[in-house]
Amino acid sequence: MRRKISMCFIGCGQFCRCFVPLFKKHPDVEYVAVCDLIPEKAQEYHEKFDVPIVPTFEDAISDPKFNAIAIFVQRHLHGPLVIQALKAGKNVYSAVPVASKIEEIFEIERLVRKTGLTYSMGETxxxxxxxxxxxxxxxxxxxxxxxxxxxxxxxxxxxxxxxxxxxxxxxxxxxxxxxxxxxxxxxxxxxxxxxxxxxxxxxxxxxxxxxxxxxxxxxxxxxxxxxxxxxxxxxxxxxxxxxxxxxxxxxxxxxxxxxxxxxxxxxxxxxxxxxxxxxxxxxxxxxxxxxxxxxxxxxxxxxxxxxxxxxxxxxxxxxxxxxxxxxxxxxxxxxxxxxxxxxxxGCHHFMVDDFCQAMATGLLxxxxxxxxxxxxxxxxxxxxxxxxxxxxxxxxxxxxxxxxxxxxxxx
Ligand SMILES: NC(=O)c1ccc[n+]([C@@H]2O[C@H](COP(=O)([O-])OP(=O)(O)OC[C@H]3O[C@@H](n4cnc5c(N)ncnc54)[C@H](O)[C@@H]3O)[C@@H](O)[C@H]2O)c1
Incomplete structure (x- = not known):
């Protein structure tokens, strides 16, 4: 039995716009929402992709409706958000890189090992x-x-x-x-x-x-x-x-x-x-x-x-x-x-499919x-x-x- 994915995207910037339509259409995904610190950016995505807005990252990770969080914030900000999402019990898709600090990478590994949650870094x-x-x-x-x-x-x-x-x-x-x-x-x-x-x-x-x-x-x-x-x-x-x-x-x-x-x-x-x-x-x-x-x-x-x-x-x-x-x-x-x-x-499809296949099957x-x-x-x-x-x-x-x-x- 494949697990269905309900995902909130964090960071409605330049890159995320390539991924919302792909995840939305992937057969393992049943619900997609978006979130940005800057309300106008989330609003733009809402209008362009017909997706609901979640006001804050904290709202997204505390909402039981979501079983996955996709991190698309600026490249130096990933580590702390990934750690918080995993601690909240969410599976994580992250844009590159993993994190800027060695200790954050160790902590992410510790949490993934402990929880069995899916973590996938989308690497072109x-x-x-x-x-x-x-x-x-x-x-x-x-x-x-x-x-x-x-x-x-x-x-x-x-x-x-x-x-x-x-x-x-x-x-x-x-x-x-x-x-x-x-x-x-x-x-x-x-x-x-x-x-x-x-x-x-x-x-x-x-x-x-x-x-x-x-x-x-x-x-x-x-x-x-x-x-x-x-x-x-x-x-x-x-x-x-x-x-x-x-x-x-x-x-x-x-x-x-x-x-x-x-x-x-x-x-x-x-x-x-x-x-x-x-x-x-x-x-x-x-x-x-x-x-x-x-x-x-x-x-x-x-x-x-x-x-x-x-x-x-x-x-x-x-x-x-x-x-x-x-x-x-x-x-x-x-x-x-x-x-x-x-x-x-021709790389984006593979990154999206990897995460979905991993989460749907429980494999890495x-x-x-x-x-x-x-x-x-x-x-x-x-x-x-x-x-x-x-x-x-x-x-x-x-x-x-x-x-x-x-x-x-x-x-
Ligand atoms: N080839 C690749 O794999 C590739 C290419 C481009 C970008 N990227 C990665 O994609 C990520 C996003 O890049 P980008 O160019 O779209 O960045 P961007 O600066 O255009 O967008 C980031 C967005 O995240 C929002 N944000 C920051 N903190 C937030 C928070 N706590 N809650 C909600 N929203 C928050 C910002 O307001 C901003 O709108 C980066 O990590 C980058 O490394 C990867």
Whole structure:
């Protein structure tokens, strides 16, 4: 018997508007309401999506009508709200990241373990076509042992929206990049079951121009001087990952991607619009086979014009943003939402369906708290490392989910 979902969305901002229609149409969901601190924003959603308004977060978590809360508030505010929702007995869907503080992530794990409630972090990086490709190649044994990977999330300040933050918007705009590491880390670690970062060192770029946003003289809530930060991670399987979180640079599309994912037997590489897979020949052990796999990893509308001179520009401008690629398994998505808009290159449907499937069945979402913690914790430590000039630091690990709580097999 599948459990039905009755959900209140907290935070009617830019991103949540992509998800209200999807959850509303998902066959496991029977009731949806919205809530925002700013009444006009909740009102806009009410009118646009025909959903009732709940006045406050506290009203939502104390109302027995709701068995799930979806957190879509600003990226640095998740931890305390998730903890309160779990303590109130609600299942939680959270936008990325899990939380900004290590102790909050530990507390969320403790509560999920104790209560058995569903927690799922909706991570686009886990479902990007490049991640699905590398995950499946690894699982099939075609890449051998993972040795080295590079992933990044490039998102320049000028493409964020802070209008509604009011005159103090710079205080939150200057968030340390490594407090939001999960798009990048998930693309690598999401392909490597049971693997996690054991040690990291981080190096930050001290912003030289936008010093009214990034700086140590109180311009932001964290006294954070870095607009861009990179970390090198030692992984538990012996491999190494370089992860970069950049908020001030001239690169936009695609904004999160694996540039290299190297295994002893097979390697993946990507640049702008072309994806490659190289591997050793089965017949001739010294012969390296190089295949272009672009058609599997870009939407058909993009591959149709791949060799046009303006295609890199159009990709940078967002061509294909709402579509999935052949590698992504859209056939698993319930028909009720399969043809809805599917943002971040065809990832949103998977995040919604993961949560619904997990809550309806009682199994774990692939981006459960144990996995999400492995995506999030290395970045929090790397920021501390960068502040201390790149010292090598241990990364805490919350281990594996309880052995009697299996993960859904979905993708
Ligand atoms: N690729 C991705 O996965 C991706 C992309 C974009 C945004 N996000 C995430 O989505 C989340 C939302 O981002 P956004 O750009 O829509 O933010 P936003 O600033 O546009 O909206 C956040 C809203 O939350 C409201 N809010 C804050 N605290 C609240 C509370 N206690 N109760 C009720 N409402 C509250 C604010 O008033 C605001 O309207 C962020 O966590 C961000 O990290 C993820």
């Amino acid at each position: 990086g886990y479902y990007r076509a490049c991640a699905v490709f590398c995950r499946e190649k690894m699982a099939a044994g075609e890449m051998g042992d993972f040795v080295y990977g590079e992933a990044q999330y490039n998102h320049d300040q000028r493409h964020f929206h802070y209008e509604h933050e009011g005159p103090n918007w710079r205080q939150v705009a200057g968030i340390p990049p490594m407090l939001y590491p999960t798009h990048s880390t998930s693309m690598i670690l999401g392909c490597l079951p049971h693997v996690y970062a054991t040690k990291v060192c981080g190096f930050g770029y001290r912003e030289k121009y936008m010093t009214d946003i990034f700086g140590e003289n109180g311009v932001n809530l964290w006294n954070n001087p870095f607009s861009n930060t990179a970390m090198l991670c030692q992984l538990s399987n012996g491999g190494v990952a370089r992860i970069s979180e950049n908020r001030r640079l001239a690169f936009a599309g695609p904004n999160s991607y694996i540039s290299q994912f190297y295994g002893s037997e097979g390697c993946y590489e990507f640049a702008v619009s072309h994806h490659y897979f190289s591997h050793w020949s089965k017949e001739d052990r010294k012969k390296l086979i190089m295949e272009e796999v672009t058609k599997e990893l870009l939407p058909e509308s993009v591959t149709a014009v791949l060799n046009n001179p303006d295609t890199p520009q159009r990709i940078s401008d967002g061509m294909g943003f709402w579509e999935s690629s052949p590698r992504q398994h859209t056939e698993r998505i319930p028909i009720e939402i399969r043809h809805e808009r599917n943002g971040h290159n 979402s692939p981006t459960n708290i144990w996995q999400a913690a492995r995506f999030n914790l290395p970045g929090l430590v790397a920021h501390q490392s960068a502040l201390q000039g790149g010292i090598l630091m241990d990364v805490p690990d919350l281990g594996e989910p309880p052995s009697d709580w299996p993960v859904l097999k979905l993708d």
